[in-house]
Structure formats: C-alpha cells, structure tokens
C-alpha cells in the first residue's frame with residue numbers, strides 16, 4: 223500500500239519545497255522503493271501554460287505534453303523519473319473537473335461545496351497521481367496561511383485520517399531567519415507557521431528548517447517544544463552552494479530513516495554512489511568559460527530554470543565551471559554586439575512574442591560569421607532560419623508570422639498558414655490560446671553525418687516540444703545547396719526539427735527543448751557537445 227509524504231511550506235515562499243521533496247524522494251528511490259512525486263498548485267489557471275515566466279518561472283513540459291510547474295523539473299532531474307499529466311494538479315483543474323461533473327448531473331440533488339466535493343476531487347487526484355507507488359511525495363504549493371491553499375490542506379488532513387496510522391507523514395519546510403546584528407536565529411516565524419497549520423487540523427510530524435547554518439540540539443529542543451514536534455524530528459535544511467548537495471545533507475541527518483520508522487516499513491539498503499560521484503565531480507571542476515544567453519526574461523533566472531541546469535550539467539560533464547552571462551536581447555543592436563566578443567558560446571533560448579527579436583537575430587549572425595559555437599533552442603532555431611534567410615539567400619524580409627503577420631517571406635509560420643502545402647492541410651487547434659501548442663515528446667529522425675547525429679550517436683531521438691510555429695516547408699527549397707541544412711525531421715508530419723550551418727565549429731538550432739531531459743549525472747548530448755565546443759573556442 224502506498225505511503226504518502228505531504229510537504230507544506232511556511233513563513234515565506236521560495237524556500238525550496240520542490241528541491242526538498244525531490245531530494246527526499248531520491249533517497250527512497252536509491253533504496254529501491256518505487257516513488258512518485260506530485261505538485262498541487264493553488265492557483266486557478268488550468269495549468270501554468272498561459273502564465274508569464276516573469277511571474278511563475280519556467281513552464282516545464284512532460285513527455286506526455288503537460289505544461290507544468292518548474293518543480294517537476296527538479297523531480298525528474300533529482301529522481302530520474304518521468305512525470306506526467308497527473309503530476310501537477312492546480313486548483314483550476316480541480317474546480318473545472320467538479321464543475322464539469324456538476325453539469326453532467328453527477329451530483330444531482332446536492333449543493334456542490336468545497337467540502338466534500340472539492341476536497342474529494344483533490345484526494346482522488348492525489349491517489350491517481352501516486353500511481354500505486356510505494357512512497358508518494360505530494361508537495362502543496364503556496365505558503366501555509368494563504369487562502370488559496372486551504373482546500374488542499376483540508377484534503378491532505380482528511381486523507382491522513384482516512385489512510386490510518388503510519389500511512390502518511392506531514393513534513394513542514396519553514397524558515398529560520400538569522401538576525402545578523404545579534405547573530406541570533408529566530409524561531410518565532412516557525413512557531414507561528416506551525417500554529418497556523420495546527421489550527422486547520424494538521425500537526426506536522428517533521429520539520430525541515432531552512433537557514434544559513436545547521437541547527438544545534440538546543441535550538442531543535444526549543445522548536446520542538448513550541449511546535450509539538452518530536453525533538454528528533456527537527457532537521458536542518460541548510461543553504462548550500464549547489465542544490466545537488468541537498469540529498470546527501472538530508473541523508474547525513476538520517477531524515478529518510480526517520481520517515482521509514484514512521485511508516486513502519488522494512489528499510490532497504492541505500493546506494494548513495496550517484497550523489498557522491500556527482501558531488502566530487504562538481505567540486506573537481508576547473509577553469510571557467512563564459513556562455514552568453516540572449517534572453518528576454520533575464521531578470522528572473524527561474525524563467526530559464528531547466529536551461530540553466532542543463533548548462534550546469536554539461537559543465538560538470540566537461541569538468542568546467544560554466545558562467546552564464548544573461549544579456550537582454552533588446553540591448554543588442556547593429557552597432558553594439560561588443561558584449562558578444564568575449565563569449566565562448568552563444569545560446570538563444572526559447573521565447574514568445576516579438577520583443578527583442580532583432581537583437582537575437584544579430585546574435586545568431588554574429589555567431590555564424592565569427593565561428594562562435596551557437597545553440598538555438600526552439601525560438602533560437604527559428605531565429606537562425608530567419609537570420610540565414612535574410613543575410614544569405616536574399617530573402618531580406620524573412621520573418622516569422624509570429625512577429626510580422628504579413629511578412630512577404632514567412633520562413634517561420636503556423637502550419638495552418640502554409641495553406642495547402644502539397645495539397646495537404648495539417649490541422650492545428652486554433653480555438654483557444656491555452657493548450658494549443660505542439661507539446662510533449664515526439665520522435666525525430668537525424669541525417670547521418672550531421673552534427674546532431676554525431677552528438678546523439680543514434681538515428682532516432684525523442685525530445686519534448688512546446689511551440690506553435692514551424693519552419694515553413696514552402697521555403698525549404700530555397701535553402702537547398704546553401705550552408706544551412708536541415709538535419710532532423712519529425713517522424714510525424716515531416717516537420718523541420720534541427721538546423722545546422724555547414725563548415726562552422728558548432729552551430730545547431732533545434733525546434734524542441736532538450737533542456738527538459740538533461741540529467742545531472744549524464745547531462746544531455748547537445749548541451750555536452752555545445753559546452754565542449756565552447757571550451758575549445760579559445761578567446
């Protein structure tokens with residue numbers, strides 16, 4: 223029978239609940255238990271797909287095409303599992319399901335209410351998300367005390383009661399601020415946060431205390447006394463220079479043992495080798511290289527979470543510290559590409575909307591002309607095609623219809639705009655804005671002898687997508703015989719997936735998002751190759 227670990231957060235947001243959940247889950251996975259992870263998000267959006275990355279960070283995409291919270295990226299990277307549509311549940315999804323059932327007449331005669339209808343639906347989706355795993359980690363988004371979180375907290379309170387003794391555990395991640403002037407660690411916010419939880423019927427079993435340093439036993443005793451949590455169940459979640467140290471930090475404190483005892487399950491032997499090896503590889507990295515990321519959402523690094531992680535992983539795999547320099551694409555102009563001069567490699571990441579596009583096109587040109595390794599991801603690939611069309615094959619007005627609806631040279635366009643390509647129309651759902659993209663894992667065939675083939679060392683790959691626009695197939699012939707080649711084609715519908723520039727040290731654009739599947743242990747073939755080429759690009 224599945225055991226549930228419910229993780230809530232208190233005092234402030236962004237304490238790292240997702241990473242804490244992922245780190246704990248990883249310790250159980252490394253003991254051979256089947257684990258699952260799920261994030262409950264209290265906002266009303268059906269999914270984060272339509273939210274600005276400025277507000278909520280990156281939208282993470284699963285194999286089955288769910289647009290989800292970025293915490294799912296941590297789950298996949300730390301635990302090495304694949305999340306899916308059931309792994310991220312929002313209040314919007316819950317309410318939408320309940321309202322649909324109400325319209326169908328499923329609740330005929332009753333008044334539909336938060337308790338029991340909403341909470342029942344939450345519990346149903348928690349159990350579905352657990353997918354018969356041994357241990358299901360369920361992270362409740364938001365901060366205890368928020369109005370929005372209440373139905374979720376009520377649902378996990380009920381579930382804990384219904385499951386019975388030793389079947390679930392409540393973990394509360396809280397903040398212990400330090401007052402620098404007096405050098406004092408303050409416990410009051412934690413006391414209040416737990417009080418708030420207890421007032422809605424949840425007594426945490428275990429506290430993870432985020433702070434600048436480890437807690438001594440005296441402090442643990444004090445927190446235990448005021449929160450009614452066992453002294454042995456107050457643990458430190460100390461700040462660390464790499465998130466990948468956290469599983470080992472938790473293991474050193476035997477947090478996993480405490481949970482296993484609580485669940486009254488037989489402990490299995492743990493294999494910490496992968497984390498230990500990674501830790502020493504991270505520590506052993508030498509010399510730094512500089513990569514530039516030409517983005518739009520550069521003020522919030524969470525907007526490019528998976529991308530940053532993938533670059534970091536590739537650095538680890540290549541024994542190098544990779545510094546990512548963020549440049550706002552709007553600051554790059556014809557007369558001002560100086561900032562790109564000192565960079566070992568250039569990344570143009572994914573993005574939406576016309577703002578900053580011309581700067582990205584200039585960066586792609588700079589990389590092509592100056593033989594600087596270039597990695598264009600999704601929008602970054604479309605930028606490569608536009609740049610090349612404008613500057614190398616006389617399509618001076620080339621653009622994407624996303625940025626110029628009536629461009630005379632729509633080298634990038636919606637499939638529905640290609641109009642009768644070879645007599646066929648490929649359908650795309652154009653009714654709603656949310657959920658109308660090419661999403662999730664799709665298969666792509668690589669040309670032999672291409673850079674892509676060299677990187678992956680296989681003919682067929684599967685990568686995740688999240689975009690609306692495609693290379694316009696009506697223009698493919700115009701590129702024939704030029705330096706720009708299409709070396710990856712989707713199995714379904716033969717869409718252009720990868721472009722390369724011949725006779726360039728490393729220039730590749732891909733229509734998919736390889737960053738979503740990069741792992742800290744192995745990296746990702748394209749990122750590893752790009753970073754390697756950037757290291758070789760001596761400046």
Ligand code: GLN
Pocket residue numbers: 571572573574575599600601602624688689690691692
């Ligand atoms: N805006 C582009 C599209 O919709 C690229 C999207 C992306 O980079 N994820 O096709």
